[in-house]
Structure formats: structure tokens, C-alpha cells
Amino acid sequence: MRLWKRLVNAIGEFGARSVLVMLVFAMVASTCIVRLVDVQLVNAKTYAQAAADTRTASMTIKANRGKIEDTNGTVLAQSVERYNIIGDAILAQQFKPVNCTAKKTKNCHSINGKPVGTTGAAAVARLISGLLGIDAKTLGAQLSTTSRYVVLKKNVSPEVKRKLDKLNLGWCVYARLSSVREYSNGTLMGSLLGGVNGQNTGVGGIEQMENKVLTGTDGSVTYQVGGGGQMIPGTQIDKKDEVDGSDVKLTIDADLDWYVKKALTDGVNQFHADWGIAVVQDVQTGAILALEDSDQIEAGSTEAMQRASRAVAETFEPGSVGKVFSMAGMLQLGLHKMTDQFSVPSTITVDGQDYKDSHEHGTSNWTLAGILQQSSNVGMIMAADKYTNEERYEFIKKFGIGQASGMNLPAESSGWLTPPSSWDGRTRNTVLFGQGYSTNALQITNAIAVIANKGVKNQQYIIKSVTDAEGHTTTAKHGEATRVVDESVAAQMLNAMESVGEYYKNETGIPGYRIAAKTGTAQVPGANGALTSIVADWVGVLPADNPRFVVTVILKDPEGTFGGMTAGPVFKTIGEFLMQKYQVPASAPRTDAIPVTW
The missing domain is CATH 3.30.70 (Alpha-Beta Plaits)
Incomplete structure (x- = not known):
């Protein structure tokens, strides 16, 4: 106040007010200058970036998911x-x-x-x-x-x-x-292919198994927008190209698979079975050429994503097909030759346990090959008198039973094979004829393929190759092959199995071609959990004189019960198509049959 009075006395009231206004303007100008320096010099980049951010937008460019194709390039699934x-x-x-x-x-x-x-x-x-x-x-x-x-x-x-x-x-x-x-083929390989969810992620089947390969990498584009949010033409700031997912080619032949599906469905209807499974495998490579079940599930549907293929997930006792593995072990260990002679009754009691064959018969003079042909449980027990529990277990396991196939298919069940230390007095004998352990269709197919492939077990596979977005193709890697039994043992087993094929030639014979096979029937739990249901199976090698294919057919609760009379005819239908489709030369006459009787 005193300063104001002195200023008024010195220059007058008007002059004092003018000085005050000038001081106020000076302070405002100083503030503006400081702010301008801050905006244009000190924090210029920060403010410029903030302004740019308000008018900049980005958009994701979705990458396409790769295709799934059959072995011939037929598209099975595509985006x-x-x-x-x-x-x-x-x-x-x-x-x-x-x-x-x-x-x-x-x-x-x-x-x-x-x-x-x-x-x-x-x-x-x-x-x-x-x-x-x-x-x-x-x-x-x-x-x-x-x-x-x-x-x-x-x-x-x-x-x-x-x-x-x-x-x-x-x-x-x-x-x-x-x-x-x-998905171009409806129910063909429905659950095997699976589907994708709302996030374009594979769920179930091949879509899930190969999701990482099939999934691409999204791209993006950044641009400037107007006040209303619309894109300003010619203002693209940055772009990152999308990379589409790789294409996956399967070993499956879609034409063959379609025929297998039809034959299987017809067989289920003909024999009034609950369901059926079929597998076709290349003997020399381990490639799966067809893999089907009788369920009518649309590929890509919710059901396909929730329910695994029966051919992958369903387990069962192999029944008499298991005799092949046990008998091969006996031969490999030198416990028997195929020509060894046995007098086989229809029943036998061992350590207080009773066993019987599938049908009554008088004491029969069969060779070891004849025991396989006649599928005698009693004969297997008689032949295994020097076959230890550990050896019985070893050879079942060597054939791949009770173990995952190695293909990593989602929901694949490995079945089960308990060690001999857990066996009781009955189980040690029932494992000789395919009871007391379980398997799935893939395992049993590859196990018989060991015999067809001269004693060598190949790694099964269903992925043939992968082609990336730039067109580079990589052949899928497979596990190494392993020898299970000697070539001579495999040849003897195949010979005996051919006698089985001849035994059922009226039901399963394919004119012009020799067949080596084994039939099986096993009790499985029914709806109430009791052993009231039947699984009938047939596994055949075509042609027996120059093996190229193994075909497995499995039916649940068919009318006719036995595998040779139910699953066998379905095998015949599939086999006839195989021989025609792949133009397989006719078989040479059989001249080296091992005697089955004496």
C-alpha cells in the first residue's frame, strides 16, 4: 500500500495504473514464453507424439489358417x-x-x-x-x-x-x-479332423495336434484417422505383413477312406453292431492310409471337437489276435517250431483254473501252425509250458501293445498291459490268447504289420508333409524302425496266418490274392459294466506273398459274434477295393504251406 501511494505521488494515479497493467501483461507474456519453450523445445517430441497418437489407429490383418490335405492334395479342411x-x-x-x-x-x-x-x-x-x-x-x-x-x-x-x-x-x-x-467331406474323418473354436484355435483331432503349424501370424496396418474416426487416404504409417499358416498333408487317401467308411457302415448295419472301426496301414512305411469309425460326426462340428475318433480312443481286448504275439515269442526264443505236434483237447485245467476253446471238439492232432489256424486257447497253454511270465510280457510289449502309437493324436488311449508281477494264476495264461490286457485299433494294426514287414516294427505316422506360406515343403520326421523278431520267425508266422486266411476263404477270400490273417473275439464290459458285450476283430495282410497292406476291422456286439464271420466280410470288401485301386499284381500260387495237422 505504501508502495502504491509513493508511485501515485511520483507519477500520478493514471501513470501508476498504467505501470500496473504493464506488469501484469509482462507476467502473462513470460508465462506464455515459458510454455512455448516447453512445447516447442524442451518437450517438443513428447507433445508431437501425443498429438500423433490421437489421430493414429491400427488394424489387425488376420492370417489365414493352413489347409489340411489328403495324400493326393485333396483339400479336407481350409479357411x-x-x-x-x-x-x-x-x-x-x-x-x-x-x-x-x-x-x-x-x-x-x-x-x-x-x-x-x-x-x-x-x-x-x-x-x-x-x-x-x-x-x-x-x-x-x-x-x-x-x-x-x-x-x-x-x-x-x-x-x-x-x-x-x-x-x-x-x-x-x-x-x-x-x-x-x-470341411469338404462331411462325416469323413469327422472326429479325426476335429475343428476350430471362435478364436480360430484347433480343438480335437488333427486341427488340435497340428495347431501350431496350421496357425499363421497376424499382420497389422497403422494409419491416420479424421475427426470422425474414418481413415484418411494415403496416410498409411506402418504395415506388417501377415504370414499364413502352413498346409498339412496327411498320409490318408480320401478316396480310400471314403470307401472304408462306407464298407464299415454297411457292415455295422448288416451285422447290427453297435459300432465299427477300420484301419488301413502301409506295411513297408507305417503310413496310415485310412482311419475310420462308423460314427456319423461332421468334421468341424461341436461334436467333432468334443468326441475323439473311436479308431483312436476306443480300447478293447484283442482276443485271439493276441495269439500271434505270444506264438512269435515262442518261436523267437526257440521254445518251439511251427511243425511241432500237439494233441489238443477242447478243455484243460492248469493250477486249478479251467480253460476251454471257443467250441467243443475231440482231441485233435494239430501242429503249432494248426493251433493258430484253429485259434485254440488250450493249444496255446500247452505250447507255453516253458514260456515264463516275463517272456510272455516281453513279447506282447515288444509288439507295441499297451503303448501309445507315437503319432500324438489327441485323446489317443494307450490301453493297458500290467507287468507280470501283478498277474494272478489265471491272467498268466489268458494273456497268451489276448485277454487280460487291452489295445486300440492302431496298436493292433502295427503289431500285425511287424509280421508282414519281416519282423520289423515301423513308427506309424499320419502326417506326410508340411508346406509353409512361401511354398517350402518339409517331410514329416518319424521314429526309427526296430526289430521285434527275426525275419525267419516273421515268415513262419505269416505262413501260419495264411492258413487262417484259407480257413475263412468263403467269408473273406479275395479272388486272385492270398491273405494272411487272424481273427479274434473277446468279452468286454457292456452298458451295465459286466462282461456282457463282445468285440469281434479281424486283422489281415494283403497280399500274403508280397505284403503291402494291413487292414483291421473291429465290430462291437455284431450278430454272428465271431470275428471271422462278421469283421472278416468287411475286411473282404475293403481288400477288394485296395487291390483294384492300387493295381496290385495277383498272387502266385501257394506252395510252401506249413502242415496244420499230423
Whole structure:
């Protein structure tokens, strides 16, 4: 106050007020200068970046999922181009259509040649209603919110997208690239292929097993937008290209698999079975050429993603097919020769346990080969008098029983084979004829393939190759082959199995071709958990004189019970097609049959 009075006395009141105003302006100017220095010099980059961020947007460019093909390149699953139609409700409400005239025919709006008749969200809804097949009132309601991102319709075709582009709606309504997974063969390999979920992730089957390979890497594009959020043309700042997923080629032959599916389904109907399973394997390579069950599940469906293929997941006792593994072990250890002679009754008692053959017969003079041909449980027990528990277990295990196939198929069941230390007095004998342990269709197929492949066990595989987005193809790696029995042992077993094929030639014979086979029947738990159901199986080698294929057929509770009479005829149907499709030369006459009787 004293300073003010002195100033007034010195220069007068007007001059004092002028000085005060100048001081205030000086302070304001100083503040502006400090702020300007901060914005343009000290933190210039920070503020510039913030401004850029407010007008910059990014959009994800979705990568396509790779295809799944059969061995010949037939597409089994692929992602096809589709679009999701997106609406910006704020911009839609600001929309004003431009009427078309004789002079203005481009970048204008009309419906069937007439003016739209309204503005805003209602106008947008009228323009796109017929194209999207959605009621205009419904669309209008969706576009009357405050959302900048409204999904109006999913998965429309490229044709619809192109028509939408011609409506001149700018960014009120636009299309975002998407995709839909399509499966070309319906129920063929339904659960084996599996499906993909809403995030385009494989669930179940091959889709899940090869998800990492099939899944691509999304790209992105960054651009500047106007005040309304629309893209400013020519303002692309950055772009990262998407990389599509790799294509997976299977060993499966779709034509063969289709025929196997039909033969299996017909067989289930003919014999009134609950279900059926079939496998076709290449003897020399271990490649799976067909893998089917009788379930009618659409590939890509929810059920396909939730239920594994029976051919992969179902386990059962192999029954008399298991005699092949046990007998091969006896030969390998030198305990017997195929020509060894036995007088075999239809029943036997060992350590207080009674065993019997599938049918009554008088004491029969059979060689070891004859025991296999006649599928005698009693004969197997008699032949195994010097076969220790550890040896019995060792050879069943060597053939791959009770172990995963190594193909890593989702939900594959390994079955079970307990060590001999857990066996009781009965189990030690029932394992000789395929009871007391369980297997699946893949295991039993590869086990018989050991005999067909001169005693060598190949690693089964179903993935043939992988081709990346740049076209580079890599052949899938497989585990190494291992010898299970000597070549001479395998040859003797194959010879005896051919006698089985001859025994059932009326039901399973294929004119012009020799067949080596083994049939099996085993009790399995029924719906009530008791052993009231039957699994009938047949595993055959074609042709026996020059093995190329192993075919396994399994039926649950067929009318006719025995594998040779039910699963065997289905094998015949499949085998005839195989010989024709692959143009396999006819067999030479058999001249070296091992005697089955004495």
C-alpha cells in the first residue's frame, strides 16, 4: 500500500495504473514464453507424439489358417475368405445420403432407383438391409447407440462385401476380413479332423495336434484417422505383413477312406453292431492310409471337437489276435517250431483254473501252425509250458501293445498291459490268447504289420508333409524302425496266418490274392459294466506273398459274434477295393504251406 501511494505521488494515479497493467501483461507474456519453450523445445517430441497418437489407429490383418490335405492334395479342411460387417453408430447417426440424379450417378445413394427418404441411422439401415438380409428396424436399433464398433453380421461372402463397398457409406459401415473353416467331406474323418473354436484355435483331432503349424501370424496396418474416426487416404504409417499358416498333408487317401467308411457302415448295419472301426496301414512305411469309425460326426462340428475318433480312443481286448504275439515269442526264443505236434483237447485245467476253446471238439492232432489256424486257447497253454511270465510280457510289449502309437493324436488311449508281477494264476495264461490286457485299433494294426514287414516294427505316422506360406515343403520326421523278431520267425508266422486266411476263404477270400490273417473275439464290459458285450476283430495282410497292406476291422456286439464271420466280410470288401485301386499284381500260387495237422 505504501508502495502504491509513493508511485501515485511520483507519477500520478493514471501513470501508476498504467505501470500496473504493464506488469501484469509482462507476467502473462513470460508465462506464455515459458510454455512455448516447453512445447516447442524442451518437450517438443513428447507433445508431437501425443498429438500423433490421437489421430493414429491400427488394424489387425488376420492370417489365414493352413489347409489340411489328403495324400493326393485333396483339400479336407481350409479357411475361406469371409467378412464381418461393422457399423460405427456415431457416424451412422450423422449420415446424410446424397440423392442420385441424371447428372450425378456416382457417389450417391438410392434404393431401387428412389431416394433413401431419411437420414442418419435409419438411412444407413435402409441401404444395407436387403444386402445383409436383416430387417431395417433391427439394423436401425443397432446403429442408434453410442458404440463405435457394432458387429452387424458375421462371415458374409466376398460378393456381399463388394456390393457393400458400392453403397458409398464410407466408414459408417465397413467390412473387416475374417475367415470360416470349411470341411469338404462331411462325416469323413469327422472326429479325426476335429475343428476350430471362435478364436480360430484347433480343438480335437488333427486341427488340435497340428495347431501350431496350421496357425499363421497376424499382420497389422497403422494409419491416420479424421475427426470422425474414418481413415484418411494415403496416410498409411506402418504395415506388417501377415504370414499364413502352413498346409498339412496327411498320409490318408480320401478316396480310400471314403470307401472304408462306407464298407464299415454297411457292415455295422448288416451285422447290427453297435459300432465299427477300420484301419488301413502301409506295411513297408507305417503310413496310415485310412482311419475310420462308423460314427456319423461332421468334421468341424461341436461334436467333432468334443468326441475323439473311436479308431483312436476306443480300447478293447484283442482276443485271439493276441495269439500271434505270444506264438512269435515262442518261436523267437526257440521254445518251439511251427511243425511241432500237439494233441489238443477242447478243455484243460492248469493250477486249478479251467480253460476251454471257443467250441467243443475231440482231441485233435494239430501242429503249432494248426493251433493258430484253429485259434485254440488250450493249444496255446500247452505250447507255453516253458514260456515264463516275463517272456510272455516281453513279447506282447515288444509288439507295441499297451503303448501309445507315437503319432500324438489327441485323446489317443494307450490301453493297458500290467507287468507280470501283478498277474494272478489265471491272467498268466489268458494273456497268451489276448485277454487280460487291452489295445486300440492302431496298436493292433502295427503289431500285425511287424509280421508282414519281416519282423520289423515301423513308427506309424499320419502326417506326410508340411508346406509353409512361401511354398517350402518339409517331410514329416518319424521314429526309427526296430526289430521285434527275426525275419525267419516273421515268415513262419505269416505262413501260419495264411492258413487262417484259407480257413475263412468263403467269408473273406479275395479272388486272385492270398491273405494272411487272424481273427479274434473277446468279452468286454457292456452298458451295465459286466462282461456282457463282445468285440469281434479281424486283422489281415494283403497280399500274403508280397505284403503291402494291413487292414483291421473291429465290430462291437455284431450278430454272428465271431470275428471271422462278421469283421472278416468287411475286411473282404475293403481288400477288394485296395487291390483294384492300387493295381496290385495277383498272387502266385501257394506252395510252401506249413502242415496244420499230423
